[in-house]
Amino acid sequence: MRQRPTPFIATWILRVFCRGPEHESVTGDLLEQYQNGKGRFWYWRQVLGIVMLALYRKVERRPLIRRQWTRITLDGPPVALPPHYALPKIEHKKEGVRAPHLHRGINTASIAGEGLEGLPGLLVMIFFVFTFASLFVPHNGQWFLVLFLLVEAGAAFLFILAGRRDRKNSDQSMKALHGINQSQDR
């Protein structure tokens, strides 16, 4: 039996955001339903629902803004910084400083390669909320299309920028953690 081609962009979005083994069954179910005659609109809505929920769960497990800030005492007064960005800044200020609880500030999820945490996660949420809302909010004409493309392009650009910064921070965190471990070993 010949298979119907799935909507390209929706499938691409699904591949990008839900490629882990935990999403394999839901992706398979989605394809099965689509091959059994469900429409393209149905497919799009399901994909957006799956991606939104997956992102929501990621953010829920690792909140964008933590209530508990890391308190780091250096030679001077205590410094309170958001954990995500604490380590690279401290590293620039005081190289090789001994701070036993500094490792709590490291974005371990980014180091583990999970990605889409912090600011990138927020931007992706904005991207999808806008896309999802556009399916239901009544609109007309080309102005909406222009606005839609501008917002999507802007969000995508910011996402790439934030992703690059996130990766840079993670690399710095890894180096700093390595340095702390070495100094503690000594």
Add this chain to the structure above:
Amino acid sequence: MATTPTLSNFELMVMLAIIRIGDDAYGVAISNEIEETTGSEVLLGSVYDALTRLEEKGLITSRLGEATPERGGRAKRHFRTTSRGLRLVRETQRSLVKLWKGLPELKGGEV
């Protein structure tokens, strides 16, 4: 002290759908069962979200099944309720029946 897990409305629906379907309970079958019973469309994502939560609470178990070409070579995940899950559904039913009893506003099927 171990806390007893609670079931949300949708989680209860998913549990009941799994019990109704039996051994063949997987994502599509569960969402179809809920859609047929309630008459409203269900997002596959929300079904899987509820299934994940239920599995984390130890109320259901899952096993990987066969992969077919129409699923893009992806395996099905079959679900079944645990004895703990069945017990919790029974307790929830009992609590709801107790709450239902003696409500004059709900008698006769008119709101």
